Amino acid sequence: xxxxxxxxxxxxxxxxxxxxxxxxxxxxxxxxxxxxxxxxxxxxxxxxxxxxxxxxxxxxxxxxxxxxxxxxxxxxxxxxxxxxxxxxxxxxxxxxxxxxxxxxxxxxxxxxxxxxxxxxxxxxxxxx
Numbered sequence: 842x843x844x845x846x847x848x849x850x851x852x853x854x855x856x857x858x859x860x861x862x863x864x865x866x867x868x869x870x871x872x873x874x875x876x877x878x879x880x881x882x883x884x885x886x887x888x889x890x891x892x893x894x895x896x897x898x899x900x901x902x903x904x905x906x907x908x909x910x911x912x913x914x915x916x917x918x919x920x921x922x923x924x925x926x927x928x929x930x931x932x933x934x935x936x937x938x939x940x941x942x943x944x945x946x947x948x949x950x951x952x953x954x955x956x957x958x959x960x961x962x963x964x965x966x967x968x969x
Contacts (some may be wrong), residue, residue, distance in 0.1 A: 848918075875915050876939075877955030879922075880948050884913070885932065887940040888922070892931040 846857040846865065849932040857865070865872075879885065887893060895913050899906040913930050916922050921939075922930045939949045 845925070872915070872919060873956070875912055876921060877951050878912060879916055879936075880939045881955075882909075883941070884922070885936045886941055888930065888932045888936065889940060892925050892929050894929050896928070898930070905963045 846862040847854050848857065849855075859939075881886045882904065884898060884902070887898055887901055895910040896906050898904075898913070899909040902909065910928065914924065915920055916936075917924045917930065919935075920933050921935050923933050937943065938945065939951060940946055941948050
């Protein structure tokens with residue numbers, strides 16, 4: 842089974858053009874950092890009781906509203922959150938995995954591997 846890049850809206854899947862697919866693959870670290878930041882801020886827990894506006898989430902996390910909105914929009918693109926109406930976000934099955942205190946939560950794992958020390962532990966290619 843191959844991963845397919847695309848956008849699903851109202852049950853219709855539209856593939857993303859190959860140049861955009863390559864761009865998204867090359868931005869993996871950016872997406873991971875956004876995911877780790879959302880976990881660190883506790884956004885999935887804030888959405889546990891239903892959709893909230895990005896302004897409400899920004900206030901609850903003491904973050905800049907415009908910056909948080911861009912973070913949520915990026916993660917919406919990868920189905921981490923769902924923008925159910927403009928500026929209002931909801932939980933998805935993926936973001937449920939980032940909640941704290943829930944069975945199968947990956948919250949601590951995502952936060953741990955985002956620590957800077959892990960980048961220092963990666964093997965380096967040998968040079969001659």
